[in-house]
Amino acid sequence: MxxxxxxxxxxxxxxxxxxxxxxxxxxxxxxxxxxxxxxxxxxxxxxxxxxxxxxxxxxxxxxxxxxxxxxxxxxxxxxxxxxxxxxxxxxxxxxxxxxxxxxxxxxxxxxxxxxxxxxxxxxxxxxxxxxxxxxxxxxxxxxxxxxxxxxxxxxxxxxxxxxxxxxxxxxxxERQNPTPPRIATDLIIVYNKKYIVGRRKHAPYGLALIGGMLDPGERIHECALREGYEELFQRDDPDKQLILTSQHPLRINDNPLRDPRGRIISFAYEAKILGGQVTGGDDISSITFLSPEEVMNRPLEDFAFPDHKDTLLAHITMNS
Incomplete structure (x- = not known):
């Protein structure tokens, strides 16, 4: 009707x-x-x-x-x-x-x-x-x-x-009501001279670096690598290969209000893709490739987490 x-x-x-x-x-x-x-x-x-x-x-x-x-x-x-x-x-x-x-x-x-x-x-x-x-x-x-x-x-x-x-x-x-933080990881990946970001399937919606939450018993750099495989490739891709350039993060994002789901501290690692087809998977609905210029011109509000753009801008500056 x-x-x-x-x-x-x-x-x-x-x-x-x-x-x-x-x-x-x-x-x-x-x-x-x-x-x-x-x-x-x-x-x-x-x-x-x-x-x-x-x-x-x-x-x-x-x-x-x-x-x-x-x-x-x-x-x-x-x-x-x-x-x-x-x-x-x-x-x-x-x-x-x-x-x-x-x-x-x-x-x-x-x-x-x-x-x-x-x-x-x-x-x-x-x-x-x-x-x-x-x-x-x-x-x-x-x-x-x-x-x-x-x-x-x-x-x-x-x-x-x-x-x-x-x-x-x-x-x-935040000073009066501190909450126990959770740990997450993000990946800074340059692929064919463009940065890889994914569009999230779930709230908070928007573009985001590839990454996710730390599992029990997992080291932080291991989490970064696992999340990369899960969100970049299809599970049955025989050629997929991803490495971290270092086991030490390039950046730590710890603003108390960075994530509406609660206090989450994110460790950003640099990674390289050595093989496989980048199609997106797990919590990512689609993959987007952004040139440095496109990153700089993309509105902050397009990103699910504001500091993900900050992370990319810092990486661009570091490599310019």
Whole structure:
């Protein structure tokens, strides 16, 4: 059955790394005929954690600023802002929304899990895929990289981040709540004068260096080599051959917020392919070959982990 798009839409965002992708999603909804937006601030009961560094009042101010920006170009729209806390039970969360938020016609969401909760009643407008991610925004805030932030965050939101001392908030969270780290490995591979990266099958999505998690009883350089074989080649490739140029890593990436899955320290090794067909495997959906120039010009947000581009840039500089 084909649903018609009505005028009221529910948009839920944790607002823990607001960027231009959120504006793009809302503009799509407006262009589809939605003129009244119910903005739900998700996980409103969580604050001062790695995933949710900002409190509700800080996020509410960001949401108001975001919606006011939209009204400048779309003065005919209206909006309301609501807090949407997390519940352990999906049904309880849905009931809270039904009891708290006015009835709406359309869910503005690209999240399959959220969509599945409402697909029996509401029309869904998919959000086009964007290169921006809240994880990257929080990483750049922690690093106080305002130049890069301005590429993906409106200036009005950046001013708010500065007013609430967002970098200091994020930096203090890790100092107060250190988590035991896990170990991962990455491979820097130049093949036919191009760097090999893979597109991840699972979240966090995006381009990434070949690599993976350390197994119990495994040495770190052994993990790097094993992951290389698993993610570069098909298992039955008789000609596959991969070596590390050294058992010592070229780089260690240990930023506490580098990975949204938790505290993961990554050891990057240089490797060479001596044989076999590079097709991709295991957790990699496809292989991409990037020249040094393409690495430099590729947006940071294309990478699942921001420091993977940093690692490649450092290798380019080292070999230039």
């Amino acid at each position: 084909q649903h018609s798009i009505k005028t009221t839409g529910l948009f839920i965002s944790r607002t823990q790394g607001t960027h231009k992708g959120h504006i793009s999603a809302l503009i799509q909804a407006i262009d589809s005929g939605i003129h009244h937006i119910l903005y739900g601030i998700g996980s409103s009961n969580k604050e001062r954690t790695s995933e949710n560094p900002f409190n509700f009042q800080e996020r509410e101010n960001i949401a108001y600023t975001l919606m006011n920006l939209l009204q400048q170009d779309h003065p005919y729209i209206s909006y309301e802002i609501y807090n949407i806390p997390d519940f352990n039970d999906v049904k309880a969360r849905k009931k809270h929304i039904q009891d708290t938020v006015p009835d709406f016609d359309t869910l503005i969401s690209g999240n399959p899990h959220v969509n599945s909760i409402w697909n029996d009643k509401k029309t869904i407008i998919p959000i086009f895929d964007t290169p921006y991610r809240g994880t990257h925004i929080r990483y750049q805030l922690q690093m106080e990289d305002w130049k890069t932030l301005r590429e993906s965050v409106p200036e009005e939101i950046i001013k708010l981040y500065k007013q609430i001392n967002a970098p200091q908030i994020i930096q203090s969270i």
